[in-house]
Amino acid sequence: MNTMNATVTSEADMSETENTPLPETKPAEATIEEGVTVGQPFADDAKFQLRNVEVLYGENRAIKNISLDIARNEVIAFIGPSGCGKSTFLRCLNRMNDSIDICSVKGSLQLEGQDLYDPKRDVVELRARVGMVFQKPNPFPKSIYENVAYGPRIHGLANRKSDLDDIVENSLRKAGLWEEVKDRLDATATGMSGGQQQRLCIARAIAVSPEVVLMDEPCSALDPIATAKVEELIAELSESYTIVIVTHSMQQAARVSHRTAYFHLGHLVEVNDTNKVFTSPEHELTESYITGRFG
Numbered sequence: 001m002n003t004m005n006a007t008v009t010s011e012a013d014m015s016e017t018e019n020t021p022l023p024e025t026k027p028a029e030a031t032i033e034e035g036v037t038v039g040q041p042f043a044d045d046a047k048f049q050l051r052n053v054e055v056l057y058g059e060n061r062a063i064k065n066i067s068l069d070i071a072r073n074e075v076i077a078f079i080g081p082s083g084c085g086k087s088t089f090l091r092c093l094n095r096m097n098d099s100i101d102i103c104s105v106k107g108s109l110q111l112e113g114q115d116l117y118d119p120k121r122d123v124v125e126l127r128a129r130v131g132m133v134f135q136k137p138n139p140f141p142k143s144i145y146e147n148v149a150y151g152p153r154i155h156g157l158a159n160r161k162s163d164l165d166d167i168v169e170n171s172l173r174k175a176g177l178w179e180e181v182k183d184r185l186d187a188t189a190t191g192m193s194g195g196q197q198q199r200l201c202i203a204r205a206i207a208v209s210p211e212v213v214l215m216d217e218p219c220s221a222l223d224p225i226a227t228a229k230v231e232e233l234i235a236e237l238s239e240s241y242t243i244v245i246v247t248h249s250m251q252q253a254a255r256v257s258h259r260t261a262y263f264h265l266g267h268l269v270e271v272n273d274t275n276k277v278f279t280s281p282e283h284e285l286t287e288s289y290i291t292g293r294f295g
């Protein structure tokens, strides 16, 4: 394990001048030992085992020697200041970074004990197992029905039309959308509200029976009511799926997740039970972030 020391000074600290003394509660500088995460980054019942993960965009090390387990049926939230690598790390979990030419991923990344980056792995099949919901709802410009039916059809999950109808209905029910759309399944999806479109994208992700759902700031384009519906949905879905959510909202992380992972400048600084992270964080950088001293 690489244990090179990296000294990190927060943005708030850098804005201080010599003439303005730091408040006593503010760390002048906090040290991150590269490759070391405080708290509980490992789990007995790991769905993903991620070890010494590095992600580079060309020369830029966006992820620096991160090791983490993600447990079955847990909701884990990734938080941290803008640019700290949350989305980059999330996208490793279903190889969404593959499409970025300058991006390279190193280390050991296993899903159920199998190498995620095995060149022989079928990436389409992987993305059915590890689905993704993006920041901006992105339904296909097709009907509501077709948006949900598309994945099960291409993955051969339904032999008959009636089977496909059942999958569409069940997925829309799980996404809390069935009652709102059951009488207009042929209507175009792009005519729905933003919150409905996002729940449709969740229905589309779960229609192929994934094991994991990755969510990259799924509520950032939604109003508070639509956000509350998606958060309720996350709680329900966590009974069946492993969920990894990137969020800028600490309140949201506190409401929906079991564990919270705090990222800083490409390091994974702390992972702990969500309650602990928000009430008594172990690392001073986590504390600085959650108390709003930077970020």
Ligand SMILES: Nc1ncnc2c1ncn2[C@@H]1O[C@H](COP(=O)(O)OP(=O)(O)OP(=O)(O)O)[C@@H](O)[C@H]1O
Binding pocket: 057, 062, 080, 081, 082, 083, 084, 085, 086, 087, 088, 089, 100
């Ligand atoms: N496609 C890309 N090409 C080159 N560099 C990238 C690319 N995507 C991200 N990066 C760089 O990788 C680092 C981490 O970015 P990333 O988007 O993962 O951070 P983040 O924590 O998700 O940020 P935010 O909260 O602002 O979305 C940043 O330095 C960013 O500039």
